[in-house]
Amino acid sequence: MAQEVKTKATFPSVEWFNALREIINNDEAYKRHGTCDASVGIKIPEAGKYFVINFEAFEVEGVKETTEAEAENTDFWIEQSYDQWQEMIKNIADNGKADLGHTLNTLDVEYPDGLARSNDGYRRDLFYRFNQSFQHFFDATAQIETKFS
Amino acid sequence: MTDASTTGIPPELIQVSEENGIPLDLIRRALALGFPPDAIRQQMSMPGVTAEAAEQFISEQEKIRSGGEITIPDEVLAISREKNWPEELIKRALTLGAPAAMLIQQMKAGITAEQAASFIAQQEQMRSGEGGAPQLDLSWMHVPTEWGIRVTPGKKGLTTGMINVGTYADIPDFWPYHSEMPRGAHPIPGIPAMGYSIYEKAELWSENAADLYEEAIQRRWRPSTDVPWESMEDLPDAVEKAMCQLCTHISERSLVAGDIVGGWLPEMSYGYHEVKLYLSVAEFDVARWFEVFRKRALSNGGGMGIQAPGYFHRTLIDARAWTEASAALHILAAGQLMMLFQIGLYTAHNEAERTIFSYCLQDVARQRAYGSQHLKYFLSRHGERRQEISHVLNKYEVMLEYEWDADEPLRGALMILLGGGASAEQIAEGASKLEYFRKRWANDYVDQLAAAGLGERREKVHHSIKQYISEPEEAAAAAA
Numbered sequence: 289m290a291q292e293v294k295t296k297a298t299f300p301s302v303e304w305f306n307a308l309r310e311i312i313n314n315d316e317a318y319k320r321h322g323t324c325d326a327s328v329g330i331k332i333p334e335a336g337k338y339f340v341i342n343f344e345a346f347e348v349e350g351v352k353e354t355t356e357a358e359a360e361n362t363d364f365w366i367e368q369s370y371d372q373w374q375e376m377i378k379n380i381a382d383n384g385k386a387d388l389g390h391t392l393n394t395l396d397v398e399y400p401d402g403l404a405r406s407n408d409g410y411r412r413d414l415f416y417r418f419n420q421s422f423q424h425f426f427d428a429t430a431q432i433e434t435k436f437s
Numbered sequence: 438m439t440d441a442s443t444t445g446i447p448p449e450l451i452q453v454s455e456e457n458g459i460p461l462d463l464i465r466r467a468l469a470l471g472f473p474p475d476a477i478r479q480q481m482s483m484p485g486v487t488a489e490a491a492e493q494f495i496s497e498q499e500k501i502r503s504g505g506e507i508t509i510p511d512e513v514l515a516i517s518r519e520k521n522w523p524e525e526l527i528k529r530a531l532t533l534g535a536p537a538a539m540l541i542q543q544m545k546a547g548i549t550a551e552q553a554a555s556f557i558a559q560q561e562q563m564r565s566g567e568g569g570a571p572q573l574d575l576s577w578m579h580v581p582t583e584w585g586i587r588v589t590p591g592k593k594g595l596t597t598g599m600i601n602v603g604t605y606a607d608i609p610d611f612w613p614y615h616s617e618m619p620r621g622a623h624p625i626p627g628i629p630a631m632g633y634s635i636y637e638k639a640e641l642w643s644e645n646a647a648d649l650y651e652e653a654i655q656r657r658w659r660p661s662t663d664v665p666w667e668s669m670e671d672l673p674d675a676v677e678k679a680m681c682q683l684c685t686h687i688s689e690r691s692l693v694a695g696d697i698v699g700g701w702l703p704e705m706s707y708g709y710h711e712v713k714l715y716l717s718v719a720e721f722d723v724a725r726w727f728e729v730f731r732k733r734a735l736s737n738g739g740g741m742g743i744q745a746p747g748y749f750h751r752t753l754i755d756a757r758a759w760t761e762a763s764a765a766l767h768i769l770a771a772g773q774l775m776m777l778f779q780i781g782l783y784t785a786h787n788e789a790e791r792t793i794f795s796y797c798l799q800d801v802a803r804q805r806a807y808g809s810q811h812l813k814y815f816l817s818r819h820g821e822r823r824q825e826i827s828h829v830l831n832k833y834e835v836m837l838e839y840e841w842d843a844d845e846p847l848r849g850a851l852m853i854l855l856g857g858g859a860s861a862e863q864i865a866e867g868a869s870k871l872e873y874f875r876k877r878w879a880n881d882y883v884d885q886l887a888a889a890g891l892g893e894r895r896e897k898v899h900h901s902i903k904q905y906i907s908e909p910e911e912a913a914a915a916a917a
Contacts, residue, residue: 323655394778410885
């Protein structure tokens with residue numbers, strides 16, 4: 289089911305993640321998954337771009353661009369190549385949400401080191417515990433007209 | 438016929454008055470004394486009642502009500518002395534309007550003075566206009582527990598952890614009560630023990646238990662309606678059979694998990710309700726797994742498969758301590774179960790299967806979160822028992838691997854699902870992928886043990902698990 293596109297932003301950028309944050313914080317369906325408390329790093333190594341997203345209670349509390357070390361100093365970080373990020377975001381845009389081959393769980397299983405990585409096994413499990421919320425978060429990218437830098 | 442003399446007298450009393458020759462004036466005086474109409478009707482209808490006896494009774498009552506001395510009839514006095522009813526009690530009964538004949542009857546029937554006193558007290562209260570309210574002992578309102586507690590809901594509403602304030606946040610290292618008294622309540626001496634066996638916090642506590650409870654409640658799902666069952670389509674025969682075998686296996690493990698936690702819950706004393714609350718909803722989680730996997734097996738043209746050999750299950754059930762059971766169930770077994778859910782997700786053929794395995798991954802991750810943090814807490818308080826836990830894990834790892842080798846139906850089913858079919862080439866591909874998933878599980882397992890404070894087990898796990906463990910250098914190189 290297609291989602292209505294309301295905003296434009298370039299990936300990867302803090303503006304893009306903030307646009308997503310805005311969408312999620314006004315999405316009642318996201319809240320119905322339950323509370324989600326996690327600091328999540330985002331790594332796009334070839335682009336030299338690193339971000340930290342803070343999920344708190346029923347909303348995305350904040351997004352910031354940061355260093356690689358800070359991105360890894362989180363509960364877990366999601367790391368993909370630029371091409372992999374692009375493929376995932378485009379798949380979501382084309383289908384309204386991730387198809388069977390592009391969900392976070394599927395990608396996590398396909399990558400030998402996992403999609404979600406951490407220095408702590410307990411903290412990494414937050415990726416699984418709040419997975420419905422994180423999937424909803426990324427599925428909402430269908431509402432952004434994404435330009436790839 | 439109604440005239441002025443009958444005004445204010447209920448019709449049924451007029452009728453009884455006419456039938457029994459009781460003057461209406463006597464009835465009016467009885468009503469004025471406050472006797473209920475039913476009681477008047479009953480008394481007038483008794484055999485042998487005369488107008489003279491009624492006059493005598495009403496006059497005596499009018500004298501009593503105006504403060505006159507109460508005269509106890511001789512026959513009543515005689516029996517009261519025989520039956521040990523105090524005179525004062527008789528006078529109180531007469532004041533209430535109890536006929537002498539009724540008092541005699543009750544004393545002869547064996548009603549004790551205490552029984553009569555209780556009834557009379559009730560009647561006196563009703564007559565005093567207090568609406569019939571029973572006498573209450575309100576001393577419970579002055580119970581010496583902390584009062585004035587207020588908690589303001591936060592971003593997450595009002596959660597279980599938020600109400601742990603003041604003395605209600607005191608979670609002692611040893612719980613001293615043997616009954617089901619909630620923490621913070623005031624005990625009643627002498628309440629019989631419930632027979633718990635776990636009174637030490639270290640033996641069950643996990644710092645995240647309250648949060649896990651809230652999370653489990655918020656993230657519960659309904660297999661009946663949250664799974665898009667209509668998305669399922671016919672699968673190749675071998676694939677459907679393989680999926681059904683996987684479903685059979687998981688549903689059996691769910692029953693076992695429920696039995697294990699269900700057996701230990703009654704052993705846990707109430708001082709640590711956060712843990713009991715979380716484990717209760719974890720029971721709900723595994724019941725839901727049983728439900729959804731049985732439904733999957735019986736909803737797409739397949740059926741149930743063959744049961745598991747059960748060696749590991751029986752070993753789990755034989756655990757002698759909760760920490761042992763939890764480590765085996767919530768870290769070792771849960772990790773393998775997570776692998777099975779990931780395989781199910783990876784090979785999902787439709788939205789229904791994707792939904793099922795995604796939700797199950799959420800559920801099992803919570804169980805691991807409890808397991809690893811409980812073990813961490815236990816070891817922080819009982820560092821001297823590290824070797825014991827390691828020894829326990831040796832046993833369970835052996836049995837898990839033995840079960841894995843013995844359960845050819847499960848391994849075969851997984852290979853068919855991963856390979857997409859039952860041809861030789863597909864099974865070979867499936868076997869290769871199964872090794873990939875086993876490697877992921879093994880490394881994930883030692884990571885969980887490290888998070889729980891048992892990092893050294895990386896070198897000590899069962900050899901059939903150790904073969905999959907990436908050395909740190911190897912892992913770093915792979916990531917680079």
